[in-house]
Amino acid sequence: MEWQARALVNAAGPWAASFLRDTVVSAHGEALATRQLRLVKGSHIVVPRLFDHAHAYLFQNPDRRIVFAIPYERDFTLIGTTDVELHGDPGDAVASEAEIAYLCEQVSRYFARPVVPGDVRWSYAGVRPLLDEADGDEASAVTRDYLLETHADGAPLLTVWGGKITTFRKLAEEAAGAIGRLLGDERAAWTASAVLPGGDLSAWTGMPPGTPAEDFERFVKALGHRHAWLPTPLALRLARAYGTRATDWLGEARCLDDLGLEIAPGLHEAELAHLQRDEWAVTADDALWRRSKLGLHLDARQRAGVSDWFAARTGA
Ligand SMILES: Cc1cc2nc3c(=O)[nH]c(=O)nc-3n(C[C@H](O)[C@H](O)[C@H](O)COP(=O)(O)OP(=O)(O)OC[C@H]3O[C@@H](n4cnc5c(N)ncnc54)[C@H](O)[C@@H]3O)c2cc1C
Structure with a gap:
């Protein structure tokens, strides 16, 4: 092309x-x-939730680095990160066993219950392009x-x-x-004064702007009011993930069935079609891991169902 x-x-x-x-x-x-550019890999691990509050921890390590433990996707804790010089293709970067062991060891110095590599549900690595x-x-x-x-x-x-x-x-x-x-x-x-796509919460609810938390709470309430048939956890997830853009593809739906087939629990065709059409998701990995972290909440069979949906629509 x-x-x-x-x-x-x-x-x-x-x-x-x-x-x-x-x-x-x-x-x-x-x-x-x-x-x-100096390419420096930073790896992360995701483990089942280690604490039940909304605060983040920053831990000082003996090697003078810090690691963090952050509440993640409601049921999980995200732990990161590492600094490893990378000399290969950034596209091949993954969290190595040594990095996973390092992160487990560092946070285990602080939590009452040790974190071990067997706890890791998912890991990922990014590459920092440092001048x-x-x-x-x-x-x-x-x-x-x-x-x-x-x-x-x-x-x-x-x-x-x-x-x-x-x-x-x-x-x-x-x-x-x-x-x-x-x-x-x-x-x-x-x-400078523009909102991100889907972030026009107070304009949508018609209420005067408050704090971001207040605007969000009002939006979730208004969304639930407009689509009373949406289960509350789903309304909350959609509000968090898409803001007012959720209302574009919820459209005139009057019941869950109007969102098409439920491809995986809580994930309907209308949402996948939105990800494909408006967020350029081409594969199941795009939808489940890159545009969202829904993959964390699904098992292998459910994720395969999403792959099948994409394959049927795009051949991907
Ligand atoms: C481990 C780690 C921790 C970080 N922590 C923080 C933090 O705490 N705070 C913070 O503010 N920032 C942090 N960053 C930095 C932040 O993630 C980056 O600054 C940001 O992602 C850069 O976005 P970008 O779109 O410029 O580049 P990228 O997100 O790197 O995107 C570049 C894109 O270009 C695409 N591409 C490459 N070649 C081609 C090509 N030939 N044709 C078409 N597309 C191509 C790639 O596929 C990629 O999608 C961190 C980064 C890493 C890796």
């Missing part, structure tokens, strides 16, 4: 350097990957958590180096500004 665009934004995270090196062709053959300080040109570039680099020689190109979720909005605002300048099409920033 061939695409044409007025500009290219390289936001490939851990692949940002290899994408420039291996995929992008520069106008005059010059190297575009001017920065080095390599040793090779940075300017000291200021490495003291920031992200760096935007533009190339105007040839097709406009913007590369995002590094980054954090906490600064995603500022990063995106600056990136959009930089691309606008490259294209001669600058526009006013607008995201």
Whole structure:
């Protein structure tokens, strides 16, 4: 498939350097990957709930690192993380046995009951793309958590180096500004007071905005009122996962049967169709692990049912 665009934004995270090196062709053959990324794997484990309150723990380890234990998906505790230099393909990163043992050992120093690898229900690893300080040109570039680099020689190109979720909005605002300048099409920033998709809770309920917790509680109540046939735990889950966007695909449904077949407990076709259509889920893993963590609450047979649904719809 061939695409044409007025500009290219390289936001490939851990692949940002290899994408420039291996995929992008520069106008005059010059190297575009001017920065080095240090790839640092961080692994996490999920175990059955270790405590029954809503607070998070941060534990200090003897190796001067910290690990956290956070309430997760109602029934679980999320424990992370590690820092392991990665030299291979970020796509192959998984939580190793050694990392799982390390995380269990560290939190077991604090909890009354030890956590052992056999408790682990699920694990995952992410790869941090850290700007390599040793090779940075300017000291200021490495003291920031992200760096935007533009190339105007040839097709406009913007590369995002590094980054954090906490600064995603500022990063995106600056990136959009930089691309606008490259294209001669600058526009006013607008995201500072915008809500995320589905986050317009008080507008939906018609109540004056309160605290986020108050707005959410009112929204759950209003959603339950509008769809009184929704079981309360399901209404709560949908409100939490989708906010007001749940109301798009709940539509005019008047009973659970109107949501289509129940493919897995509490997971109906209408929700999967929404994930597929509006959140670009292509496989069961996208729906169960990437767009949600529903996979944690289902057994292998139920997850297979979701795979079958996707296979029937997409061949995936
Ligand atoms: C273990 C760990 C812990 C973290 N902890 C925190 C934290 O506590 N606080 C915080 O704020 N941030 C944290 N972060 C950082 C945060 O997760 C990242 O900053 C954020 O995910 C970056 O988002 P992104 O969309 O820029 O990049 P990514 O989420 O890395 O996405 C890059 C995307 O590009 C895609 N891609 C790659 N190559 C191509 C290609 N050729 N064509 C098309 N697509 C491509 C990839 O598939 C991927 O989906 C952590 C990261 C890790 C790994």
